[in-house]
Amino acid sequence: MAHTKLDTVTKVFTEDDGSEIIAVDEVSIDIDDGEFLVLVGPSGCGKSTTLRMIAGLESITSGTISLDDRVINNIPAKDRDIAMVFQSYALYPHMTVRENMSFGLEESTDMGDDEIRTRVEETAEMMGIERLLERKPGELSGGQQQRVALGRSIVRDPAVFLMDEPLSNLDAKLRSSMRTELQRIQDELGVTTVYVTHDQTEAMTMGDRIAILDGGVLQQVATPLECYHRPENQFVAGFIGDPSMNFFDMRLEGERLAGEGFEYPLSSDITGKLDDSPVVLGIRPEDIELIDGTGGDHEYAAEVLVVEPMGNENNVHLRIGDTRFIATVNGMRRITEGETVTIRLPEKAIHVFDRETGEALHNRRLDEELAEPPV
Amino acid sequence: MAHTKLDTVTKVFTEDDGSEIIAVDEVSIDIDDGEFLVLVGPSGCGKSTTLRMIAGLESITSGTISLDDRVINNIPAKDRDIAMVFQSYALYPHMTVRENMSFGLEESTDMGDDEIRTRVEETAEMMGIERLLERKPGELSGGQQQRVALGRSIVRDPAVFLMDEPLSNLDAKLRSSMRTELQRIQDELGVTTVYVTHDQTEAMTMGDRIAILDGGVLQQVATPLECYHRPENQFVAGFIGDPSMNFFDMRLEGERLAGEGFEYPLSSDITGKLDDSPVVLGIRPEDIELIDGTGGDHEYAAEVLVVEPMGNENNVHLRIGDTRFIATVNGMRRITEGETVTIRLPEKAIHVFDRETGEALHNRRLDEELAEPPV
Amino acid sequence: LSGGEGGSGGGGDGNTLEILHGWTGGDGKEAADALFGAFEEEYPDIDLDENPIGGGGNQTLDQTVANRLQSNDPPSSFAGWPGANLQQYEGVLGDIEEDVWNEANLKDAHAPEAVEACQFDDGFSAVPIGSHRMNDLFYNVEVVEQAGVDPSSLTDVNALIDAFDAVNTQTEATPFAMSLAPWSILQTWAVTMLGTQGFEAYTNFIEGNGDEAAVRATFETLGQMLENYINADAASVDFTEVNQRIMSGDAAFIHQGNWVAGAYINEGLEYGTEWDAVRFPGTDGMYGLHIDSFIYPGENPSPEETATFMRFAGGETAQVQFNQYKGSIPTRQEVPTDEFNAYLTDTIEDFQNATEKPPTLAHGLAVPQSTQSELEGVLNQNFADPFDVDAATQGFMDTV
Amino acid sequence: MKRVLAFLRRRRDESRARTDGGSTESRSTARRWLDNDFVRSAPFWGPPFLLMGFFVYAAIGWNFLLSLTDYTGFGGADYSSLDFENYRRLFEDPAIWEATRNTFVLLVVFTITCLLIGLGLAILLDRQVRFGRGFRTIYLLPFALSFIVTAQFWRWMYNVNDGIVNQFVGIFGIGPYNWLGNPQIVLGAVIFALVWQFSGYTMVIYLAALRSIPTDQYEASRVDGASTLRMYRRVIIPQLRPAMVSASVTLVLFALKAFDFLYAVFGGYRPRQGADILATKMVREAFGQSQWAYGSAIAIALFVLSLAVIAPYLYNQYTRGNL
Amino acid sequence: MSERSVSVGDETSDETTTAFDLRRIGLYATMLGLVVFYLLPIESGLVTSIKTSEALINTQPFAPPGPAGVTLEKWQFAFDTLWSGMINSMLFTIPATLLCAVLGSMAAYGLTLVDWRGQVAVFALFIAGIFIPYQAVIVPLTQFWSQYAMLEMRLGLLLSARSATLLELIITHTAYGIPICTLLFRSQYKTMSWEMIEAARLDGATVWRIYKRIVLPLSIPMFAVVFIFQFTQIWNEFLFSLTIIGSVSDPAASATLILSGLGEALEGVDYPLRMAGAFITALPTLVVYLLFADEFAEGVEV
């Protein structure tokens, strides 16, 4: 339980051939005591490296990491009071579950055997693995191993929890149940947690805040819904959400955005934010409406290329001119491939990004209820 | 391009210790010429084994497999004119892409070198890998390898395409783009294709029909939407759709279904199909409505346990008594954890299954438009 | 001296007499037992540690000696050939002229050739213990008779070759039993040279003034014999193995040092009726001299005891005890022969009467060990089937 | 070693002492140094490295030094005058050239034959035979035996009169041959015996490589229409290259060490003409003739020869990231 | 062995039954022929070793003698001669094997599971050490022992000459065994989960504790492999015995050394005796090999 602070932390790897890889680039994040922070980003963006620097498994090239205002840059991993759950669980295969869980206590504290036993058993009970204590990891299912790995971290009662894609080795059904369980436990313990994932669902549902990295650079730190509805730049907008936001290359021409194949009139409160540099218009698939009439301001005729029925909803691949995009519509709605439909791109749902910098120039309007996104 | 027929095909593996594993149990499927059939099911259900029997990589214990009415049980793999794409791609690591693609032609046809070269280059162009022809597989990214593996099969112009989880090694974004590409190519070539996956989305969106296997037994062969809306049994209902259909254990008591914590009145056209053996009531998360009023026939008060915001929608974990279930509601709707909401389980959306056999006793009603599910 | 005695003695008080030798089996062992038994009987106070080292001819013995000398841990004495062979021990041998030779008056008692062989660096470093004759031609009497050959009539090598032909035509047996081990060829070469070119040519050769024509002629003759009359497996068998064929009647003649006689006697074969020996044709009147000796290392761990032993070894008791079993003869000139078998008695007599005693080439007396080894190398390369006279001649001329 | 430890301790104590008021700067450097992975791992690899380094690398250096002296006979070497005389002698000694030639023939023929036979065995065993384990055990059995032991067997096998080999060729109406005696065939006979001993080893290497090739590769090529023979030739065998390389390197080095076998077969330092290799020549010169310096020079030649094999191999392993 | 599906190897599904049978028969015939090839020299040695000299002459070299032609005399004699050598070999082989394994495991740990720059270079030196021909070091080695270390003299009070020689052999074999052991252990340690080691570090364990509590217990199977392989190698070694011990009659002579001189006498080469000796010498390695064939093969594979 500690306030963790990353201050312009940079990590540079030097390859054997002398070339340098900047894995993490001046990242600053303030993680509150008890907060659940999710670190997301595409593969290779530096998520694991960041986590490993916090853990002390990787040296810090520059910047500082502090725990409750104490700089920990030079404190070796074993003295940091940090627990980490690995993607592979990293259980000790030759030890029973009990031994796995006791190991950290034996090595890092001077607790007596009895105290360790009690503590391990309590934790095991909390994790629902009290019946597995005498088994070896090899005799456990993936989900059980996962629980043991978690239990092993919890039992040490660390100041900070680090988890590196802990659920990625589980199958879909198990993953979603462990997801809720993990949240419950973190809630109960209230330990500051940094959680790395590349799974959309986990990112959206688990964290108090999401930190999005790309190429080692921090893109945005905010609540999940803020990231979803108010992305700070095009990268975040495209990264969060599945199917991704649709993007159209446009340019402001007077009162309207002009792109290939169609134009989009804008109200003045938006045009006010733009100049005549190239922009990108963004809209999420579920915000595109299929309507019956034609001719409205933001209504267009589009050809249906492919319909992907998902049961509860359909992903409709559409085309206006040469521009392709996707709309998500109710699963009960019947659409046939090849037909032409009318769509509406409501102005309140659009985002506008600078095409050069990717910076968000305008984000969607939200219903009042969501004007301040829920926590 | 061939009509492929499996007739009560069974595969029994005999273990070293003499025990027998029935991997595939009397499966009969008729695959039309040019059809795209998706084979799904949980791990170990016999999907790969079925595919491998078609390919001739596994002997057939009983039953017959025929291609255009010719029984091929005893024709060796190399003479079957079938191409297969493996999950691991199985590219030959020591050959360039060009050599990989030429190999099959050299081995199974007597084409001249020039002809092979032309054909390989044409196919490579179609797959967008013409620039990779001189590289070795080790120098390609996952997606590129995937394309090469596909190209290698396509270039042979086989009668049947078999694919065993070809996309499972790709990351999410790449997977969804390859998915559409694969469909496009299959569409273009019109080759009969059998596609194994355990991915919901692939199953729903790619195939003309889905064949669902469980424990070696064929559960249902039908279009994706038929499987989604008219599952033949509880297994199919639970397997297709994400999040899964909610199930409630019930028993018919007069005009109503009685379960733990709540009762569900039924109209007579449904009760008519039931007797008093235990049943399971099923309803999909997206069919559960959150309403404002209270007291209607199929309306219940439920406690909100967890809300998982996904951006475009929220998964709401609910509880009535001890029964937990999930509803999917619009992402813009604000729900807080712990509050009590009123939900409605519309009668037209429910499914009823026999609790013993799992057989569907009643499936949901569909809007007229969908009465005959779209193709 | 400093700590040289830490050795195999196992911490005695510096007086342990440690003797290395290679007589580990058969008649060698019996002879050694007799010798050391007699010594212990005579000097019961001396702590004797006799250390037989077997294997690979004398190879491992030489090796061990070399190791011990190398690491400054010499034994009291070790068995080895005297003569030129001593040269390899340059710098590590001691002088026992006073303490042994003069004191025991050995110079007069032993044959002058033996005395000479033991001299080294203006002194004496070894004491002879016995001698084998190197110019014998043994044969299986029955086979030879069957072939209609009279060995005693073989006056020159050509006659011998005729005899070989006779054996070939008249019997199933191999005419000439031979091992193509390099030392064995060398020894045969030496005796062939003596037989065909005479003592002087041989002496010239070993002294480094060899006449190429004589060397070549020797090779030609030897080549003729080896190419046509020996056993097919000569290259891969040991002399012991081919010697068995003499005993079993599968071969007619063999040339070897007279240690093979021991094997015949041990097998219970009768001298004169079952086996017999003549001098190699052309060497009548010569005694092919071979000497076994005990060598005295400097820095001796037990100078007193060693000297005592050396004097004993040169004495009559030792020489009789040892040689009667070893199948060799004393180098002392006047010893009673009654303990010796008939063959050895004949040999002793020949030794006394020999006009010339050419030193053996293959056993250390004639040339230093390195030269001997090079000669063997030349033979192994060029004259062990196939028989390349030119190359071998060239090699021999270059080496010596 | 002790001094290093003491130094470390002092260093640590100093840094501790300074913590009270000392500069954090130096403290953290000292600490960092102590926590340095190199320092922390040194106690593990250091002692074995020193032991091995002394006996391997120091010994080779020493050996080189010896080869520059004119050390023969007894006593110690004289290191005061060093020259390359022994190397000149090496180049002029025809026996060296012959030994070198034999060494090369042995290396090449032995290695290639072993590779071929080993590959054949591995493919046979890989074809899902029953009792595969038993067959493997039998084929590998000779490898578990000492050269000295197998030499005894082969002396008997090659015996001119009673040997099985001659009986066998006799069936075809040829022979008997003097396998170990005839300079023309002795090397071949030795190589044959060595192949007998080491082909099982090669088989095991190949087998491991074969088994690491994913099943998919076999199946893909079958579906691609290749027959079994073509499958092995075009798809499987080319993928065994790394195994072949590592097996060859080891085989070459076994061949360089064939001294034991030759010593035991020929009962001494001097093998039959035609079978002398550098290893036997070296030991003979040094230990048979006390030509220590010259022997050392031959040893260096042998070392260079093996280096010519190892260095590219190590480099290759390094670039493949196998080190 | 069993992972690959049946059809890969034997084409069950694609050949008609008879063709398939013929193929299989051919396959097995080849394999059995090879069994004969690999076992014949050994079998012939075995039967020869129990033949009387009569039987040796009268029977085929590979045929067993009749009951009258059997004698265990050679075995008896060979055993008597080799007995001390067997003990000596045991005395240096076992400690050297253990030492090699422990030091190799430590070195591999230091070079694999603790990550530092330059370890590849150090490791390359270890690897190259595997391949050094012993001839290249044998002269300095014997010089070192006989002229510089001189254990026998320095430790004369503690050690008999025999023990001194055995100690020399133990140290020598250990030094030259370390490289291969390091390689074997390293190949295992490289597959060990790096995350697991990091987990232990985070759990507060020091480098030593990680070795003791995690790495060492997990390398027990590899220790078995290394023991078996190294035992065989050291037992079978000859050149060191020949040069360091030197003499068959030395009280420290090893079994291989004694065997090399066995059965040579003035009376001829005694093949049965040699064969009996060969078997006795090979016995320990044969037993180890037959009991642990799989582990042995695993050791070879690396």
Ligand SMILES: Nc1ncnc2c1ncn2[C@@H]1O[C@H](COP(=O)(O)OP(=O)(O)OP(=O)(O)O)[C@@H](O)[C@H]1O
């Ligand atoms: N030890 C290392 N040496 C050199 N480069 C490294 C090292 N570890 C990571 N990198 C590089 O640093 C960058 C960030 O790697 P990191 O493992 O943090 O990515 P990630 O976000 O965790 O990716 P993934 O989602 O694939 O796990 C990558 O480019 C990677 O190649």
Ligand SMILES: Nc1ncnc2c1ncn2[C@@H]1O[C@H](COP(=O)(O)OP(=O)(O)OP(=O)(O)O)[C@@H](O)[C@H]1O
């Ligand atoms: N060669 C074999 N020997 C014995 N059993 C086998 C063999 N191959 C498959 N099986 C068994 O047959 C059953 C079906 O296996 P199959 O590989 O077809 O499943 P799958 O549906 O492809 O599973 P997954 O999704 O995990 O790939 C499993 O129980 C499996 O253990």
Ligand SMILES: [Mg+2]
């Ligand atoms: Mg990562």
Ligand SMILES: [Mg+2]
């Ligand atoms: Mg499968």
